Amino acid sequence: MSGIRALARRLELSIGTVSRALNGRPDVNPATRDRVLNAAREMGYRPNQSGRALRHGRTSTVGLVMETGNPSTLGGDSFFMWLVDALQEELAVAGLDLVILPCHSADDPIAFLERQVARRAVDALIISATRRQDARIAYLAGSDTPFVALGRSETPGDYAWIDLDFETVARESVERLAALGHRRIAVAVPQGDANLAHLYLRGYRAAVAALGLPDDPALVLRTSASENGGVEVAQAILAMDPRPTAVMLGHEMMAIGLYSTLERAGLRPGADLSVVGFRQNPQLGFLSPSLACFRLDLGELGRALGRSVVDVLASPAGLKPGRLIWPMGFEPGPSMEPPPL
Amino acid sequence: MSGIRALARRLELSIGTVSRALNGRPDVNPATRDRVLNAAREMGYRPNQSGRALRHGRTSTVGLVMETGNPSTLGGDSFFMWLVDALQEELAVAGLDLVILPCHSADDPIAFLERQVARRAVDALIISATRRQDARIAYLAGSDTPFVALGRSETPGDYAWIDLDFETVARESVERLAALGHRRIAVAVPQGDANLAHLYLRGYRAAVAALGLPDDPALVLRTSASENGGVEVAQAILAMDPRPTAVMLGHEMMAIGLYSTLERAGLRPGADLSVVGFRQNPQLGFLSPSLACFRLDLGELGRALGRSVVDVLASPAGLKPGRLIWPMGFEPGPSMEPPPL
DNA sequence: GGTAGCGTCGGAAACGTTTACGGTGGTGGT
DNA sequence: ACCACCACCGTAAACGTTTCCGACGCTACC
Numbered sequence: 001m002s003g004i005r006a007l008a009r010r011l012e013l014s015i016g017t018v019s020r021a022l023n024g025r026p027d028v029n030p031a032t033r034d035r036v037l038n039a040a041r042e043m044g045y046r047p048n049q050s051g052r053a054l055r056h057g058r059t060s061t062v063g064l065v066m067e068t069g070n071p072s073t074l075g076g077d078s079f080f081m082w083l084v085d086a087l088q089e090e091l092a093v094a095g096l097d098l099v100i101l102p103c104h105s106a107d108d109p110i111a112f113l114e115r116q117v118a119r120r121a122v123d124a125l126i127i128s129a130t131r132r133q134d135a136r137i138a139y140l141a142g143s144d145t146p147f148v149a150l151g152r153s154e155t156p157g158d159y160a161w162i163d164l165d166f167e168t169v170a171r172e173s174v175e176r177l178a179a180l181g182h183r184r185i186a187v188a189v190p191q192g193d194a195n196l197a198h199l200y201l202r203g204y205r206a207a208v209a210a211l212g213l214p215d216d217p218a219l220v221l222r223t224s225a226s227e228n229g230g231v232e233v234a235q236a237i238l239a240m241d242p243r244p245t246a247v248m249l250g251h252e253m254m255a256i257g258l259y260s261t262l263e264r265a266g267l268r269p270g271a272d273l274s275v276v277g278f279r280q281n282p283q284l285g286f287l288s289p290s291l292a293c294f295r296l297d298l299g300e301l302g303r304a305l306g307r308s309v310v311d312v313l314a315s316p317a318g319l320k321p322g323r324l325i326w327p328m329g330f331e332p333g334p335s336m337e338p339p340p341l
Numbered sequence: 342m343s344g345i346r347a348l349a350r351r352l353e354l355s356i357g358t359v360s361r362a363l364n365g366r367p368d369v370n371p372a373t374r375d376r377v378l379n380a381a382r383e384m385g386y387r388p389n390q391s392g393r394a395l396r397h398g399r400t401s402t403v404g405l406v407m408e409t410g411n412p413s414t415l416g417g418d419s420f421f422m423w424l425v426d427a428l429q430e431e432l433a434v435a436g437l438d439l440v441i442l443p444c445h446s447a448d449d450p451i452a453f454l455e456r457q458v459a460r461r462a463v464d465a466l467i468i469s470a471t472r473r474q475d476a477r478i479a480y481l482a483g484s485d486t487p488f489v490a491l492g493r494s495e496t497p498g499d500y501a502w503i504d505l506d507f508e509t510v511a512r513e514s515v516e517r518l519a520a521l522g523h524r525r526i527a528v529a530v531p532q533g534d535a536n537l538a539h540l541y542l543r544g545y546r547a548a549v550a551a552l553g554l555p556d557d558p559a560l561v562l563r564t565s566a567s568e569n570g571g572v573e574v575a576q577a578i579l580a581m582d583p584r585p586t587a588v589m590l591g592h593e594m595m596a597i598g599l600y601s602t603l604e605r606a607g608l609r610p611g612a613d614l615s616v617v618g619f620r621q622n623p624q625l626g627f628l629s630p631s632l633a634c635f636r637l638d639l640g641e642l643g644r645a646l647g648r649s650v651v652d653v654l655a656s657p658a659g660l661k662p663g664r665l666i667w668p669m670g671f672e673p674g675p676s677m678e679p680p681p682l
Numbered sequence: 683g684g685t686a687g688c689g690t691c692g693g694a695a696a697c698g699t700t701t702a703c704g705g706t707g708g709t710g711g712t
Numbered sequence: 713a714c715c716a717c718c719a720c721c722g723t724a725a726a727c728g729t730t731t732c733c734g735a736c737g738c739t740a741c742c
Contacts, residue, residue: 003728014692019730029690046459050394051728054697059391061462066441068426084443085409100407100441102425118387121402227597228627256568256597257627263604264629286569286598288605344698355722360700370720392698395727 007045011035022047053120061097062309063122065113067129069105079128082281082298083305087126090306096123096313110139117145124309126150130161131193146312150305152323153195160312160321162305166196166250166278169294169328170203173248173276176330178211180338182246182274185213188233189250190225197222200250219244223254230257237273238265245339246274252281255291275335278328292333301326348386352377363388394461402438403650404463406454408470410446420469423622423639424646428467431647437464437654451480458486465650467491471502472534487653491646493664494536501653501662503646507537507591507619510635510669511544514589514617517671519552521679523587523615526554529574530591531566538563541591560585564595571598578614579606586680587615593622596632616676619669633674642667 004022008015013032021028021036028036039045053059064087066080080100088098099122103112113136116122123146127136130151140147141157149161170187177185187204189197201220208215221236223229233254237244238261249255255277259269269275270289280296304324311322345363349356354373361369362377369377380386394400405428407421421441429439440463444453454477457463464487468477471492481488482498490502511528518526528545530538542561549556562577564570574595578585579602590596596618600610610616611630621637649663656662 004730005728015729016693016731017691020691023730025731027690032690044455044459046456047730048395048728049460049462050391050400051697052730053391054389054395054699054727055729055731057697063440066422066425068422068429081407081409084407085445088409088443088445098443099404100443102429102439102441104426104429114385115387118385119390121390226624226627228624231627253624260601260604260627260629263601283567283569283594286567286572286601288601345700346698356699357701357723358721361721364700366701368720373720388700389698392727393700395697395729396699396701398727 002043002045003048003051004045007036007039007043010043011039058123059121060095061099061122062091062124062126062313063099063101063116064126065116065128066100066102067105067109068102079280079298083302086299086302087306088302090303091309094306094310094313096310101125109136113139113145117143124148124313126305126309130163130195132195132198133193134195144317146309148305148308148312151195158321160308160323162301162308162324162326163199164196164296165325165327166199167203167206169278170200170248170250171207172203172330173294174204174207174211174213176336177246177248177274177276178207178213180274180336182339183213184216184219184242184244184246186219186221186233186237186240186244186247187250188221188223188229188247188254190229191222192225194225197250200248204248225251225253227253227257230254230259231261232257234258234261234265238267244273246276246336249275249277252277252279252284255279255284255287255293259287270335270337272340274337274339277335279331287335289334292336293331294328295331296326296328343384343386344389344392345386348377348380348384351384352380399464400462401436402440402463403432403465403467403654404440404442404457405467406457406469407441407443408446408450409443420621420639424643427640427643428647429643431644432650435647435651435654437651442466450477454480454486458484465489465654467646467650471504471536473536473539474534475536485658487650489646489649489653492536499662501649501664503642503649503665503667504540505537505637506666506668507540508544508547510619511541511589511591512548513544513671514635515545515548515552515554517677518587518589518615518617519548519554521615521677523680524554525557525560525583525585525587527560527562527574527578527581527585527588528591529562529564529570529588529595531570532563533566535566538591541589545589566592566594568594568598571595571600572602573598575599575602575606579608585614587617587677590616590618593618593620593625596620596625596628596634600628610676611678613681615678615680618676620672628676630675633677634672635669636672637667637669 004015004018008018018036021033091098101116103109125145125147128150130149130153132154134153134155137149137153137155137157141159149159152161152163174185189200221233223232237247262269267273277291277293279293280298308322345356345359349359359377362374432439442457444450466486466488469491471490471494473495475494475496478490478494478496478498482500490500493502493504515526530541562574564573578588603610608614618632618634620634621639652663
């Protein structure tokens with residue numbers, strides 16, 4: 001109806017000329033170009049996405065896969081909300097659109113990716129919350145679909161990824177707690193095969209061994225990646241004897257449940273149990289006493305992720321894919337104190 | 342490359358026949374059909390989305406607009422996570438795909454919608470978190486794009502919507518609190534023009550007037566739609582004299598901040614201040630004492646939303662669009678008690 | 683004055699599908 | 713033996729866009 005044909009007819013031009021004018025080709029009279037652009041604006045013309053994609057062989061759209069149905073392993077629910085913003089902005093400067101593709105966690109993730117890839121509705125994919133062994137990466141690396149993984153994996157293959165430096169975060173957490181005098185330090189990570197949890201534990205264990213701290217398996221807690229997981233962490237710690245004097249949280253949302261359970265038990269975070277966590281969600285600022293944490297700026301991460309996607313799409317296949325280990329700065333807070341007594 | 346042409350060549354059939362076989366048309370030999378289907382499976386053939394969309398004039402995709410950059414007015418961030426699941430499932434039975442379109446709240450929402458509509462990358466749109474005066478609805482109702490609004494609006498126009506019955510929720514909250522003996526009842530809603538907040542306040546005021554309770558403007562609190570908003574609510578209530586004996590929360594996440602602030606002040610939800618709220622997020626079960634609330638099953642809502650979209654797409658333009666006011670059941674909890682003394 | 687060059691434009695093919703239409707061969711009936 | 717009919721399949725057009733190619737008119741130059 002309101003395609004380029006109608007526009008051409010109305011201007012008494014050929015559709016070829018109109019298309020060239022719209023796309024800023026040089027071989028069109030400036031006066032004609034203005035006439036076309038004005039008419040296009042007036043008629044509210046927008047090129048049909050399907051036609052353009054069909055002609056170009058690409059859609060100029062990248063898909064961000066979002067697992068639904070269970071809390072995201074990485075950083076809680078609002079993760080996408082804050083990440084997507086900057087990501088979209090960064091992709092826009094390269095002329096790319098962003099869509100979020102919801103993938104039910106109960107469904108087969110490979111089949112889901114396969115569908116997205118084969119139908120060619122997106123040019124590239126972004127997956128997140130990578131597992132230690134991740135079949136999605138194995139599949140995508142074997143296909144010819146450009147993709148970027150938010151999080152690395154032990155699955156072999158050449159692919160671009162950006163991962164949080166959770167190993168350093170955990171190591172430095174132990175060191176900072178130990179410097180305050182803590183020796184029995186508990187650690188909590190989401191259960192499951194998430195690679196982030198693995199890295200966090202690896203950093204924890206390395207630091208504990210290096211500093212000669214007690215290496216008690218009971219100090220390692222695996223709970224759900226949510227507020228409720230924090231409740232479980234607190235309950236487990238309260239039941240321990242001897243009780244650890246500090247805990248490190250490998251998931252943001254755990255802090256909420258931990259705080260409320262501690263306070264209900266008459267204990268204060270910081271004074272009675274030191275807590276050091278990780279934070280990416282601006283909304284978590286309400287915690288009091290405020291949480292000592294390693295802080296991730298999801299805006300910066302989103303921009304880096306966008307640039308990585310653009311790079312992958314621009315680079316000829318076979319070029320070495322970009323990899324990035326994302327550092328995070330420590331933000332002190334009164335939830336960390338020397339151990340009582 | 343691996344289009345229907347290659348498939349046809351390999352099978353020594355015409356692409357027309359292959360297409361008919363794949364689409365289950367009757368006029369194709371069953372033996373041939375099997376041959377085609379087997380070869381398609383073997384080659385991993387998937388119809389190109391762009392080609393099909395171009396031919397059909399529709400994309401079989403619906404877009405769910407997600408505002409990013411600020412917490413969603415309706416139900417916090419995890420809202421989409423839990424809604425999308427069932428929505429997607431329901432759309433799938435009608436052969437529709439779902440994508441989430443992130444829209445930065447700082448950008449012009451009309452321009453965003455206009456882009457989505459004109460490029461014809463989706464057949465229908467879903468918008469949520471409707472405002473009392475909502476320019477998006479005015480725009481979409483004036484265009485020819487099928488859409489469903491999650492939430493109604495005072496903006497005139499014929500369009501399909503599903504809205505939570507927050508007016509009844511608020512009215513019943515007041516009545517239940519009054520039945521326990523409460524008279525000074527505070528109410529908290531997100532600031533801004535969200536229609537849900539308006540409905541909630543309307544129900545509150547109607548019940549307060551009907552029951553002859555004190556109608557003090559200071560009892561109406563407007564805070565941010567987040568945990569931090571709950572902190573503000575608690576601080577405001579603690580500063581009041583006379584202090585209300587109960588508070589109703591028009592946003593889910595407020596309960597978290599409210600609880601923690603109350604407990605830090607040495608008050609217990611329920612015993613010292615009755616709280617009745619609203620809950621849709623399964624993860625909020627960690628609150629203790631558990632929250633008396635009106636509960637929304639986002640799965641059911643998502644399914645209804647999906648059906649509504651399918652209806653809108655199937656119904657000839659001009660048919661009366663479906664509208665639905667979504668009731669919510671009350672779930673008792675120890676956060677509601679008779680007022681102290 | 684012919685021709686090369688340039689600026690500008692129209693024509694047409696192509697992307698991958700679907701589908702209306704027509705054609706083929708075979709079967710059945712009269 | 714002819715015709716009608718059916719089952720099956722190939723042909724081609726169409727969706728909206730971009731882009732290659734060629735054509736046209738004009739200027740400038742030899």
